Amino acid sequence: MADNDIERCGFLCVHEKTVEQVLSQMPEDEKLYDLAELFKVFGDSTRIKILYALFEAELCVCDIAQLLGLTQSAVSHQLRVLKAGRLVKPRKDGKTVFYSLADDHVRTLIAQGMEHINE
Amino acid sequence: MADNDIERCGFLCVHEKTVEQVLSQMPEDEKLYDLAELFKVFGDSTRIKILYALFEAELCVCDIAQLLGLTQSAVSHQLRVLKAGRLVKPRKDGKTVFYSLADDHVRTLIAQGMEHINE
DNA sequence: CAAACGTATGAATGATTGTTCATATATTAC
């Protein structure tokens, strides 16, 4: 309590200034949590496949299921996750629901990820 | 086997052409899997915090642990994951190992993710 | 109205995963 600097374990490797600077630049915990949640949505090959399928065209649930060789239920569950993450958006037309990419961030993020893979 | 087009369940919503086009544009399954794996690495708040900490400075394991209030073991385990995903790289100096961001893709991807969050 | 179709959802299950604890490895200091 007497120190005006960060508590340390006695074997701090870098300067206290660096630690303080790092801490001051860190976004709020909530933001970091939300960011991890976003990436978690991308972190499943089924969802990635769904997103890629929607790169080309607006598709309904059964199209996606058949296209990727998945059950309708599995696709619906994953679309729910993608929708909650605001990565896809639905458009209802009769009994059919067409899904499309929510915005260009999806394309950009996936493209950036692909760049990293292909290095 | 007689059809030259994609098998369907009889309730296909969109044109066969669209389905074929989507399928032809899809990357290989292995790529999609790798991409999901990459995003999975970003999809944890502890790892996001570690990456953010490394935005500002090269840090050793114990610095990160103390900075984020985590055990040394937990940090080491997560650094292993980050290293396997080629998101951070180590530099050994005596008994100390300093970690830094592997390349600019990390910054770019996180920045893009943040943009999506802040909409 | 009833039947059929497209989609959504709840429960159950098997698999994956992050953390903790104990311990091993590697380097430095004495």
Next chain:
DNA sequence: GTAATATATGAACAATCATTCATACGTTTG
């Protein structure tokens, strides 16, 4: 050499998650 320090790692446990199955909801058709 031994002791101390910094990091890595393996096993175990709890928590999270993706899929499957059954079924419910909402819409269209007859």
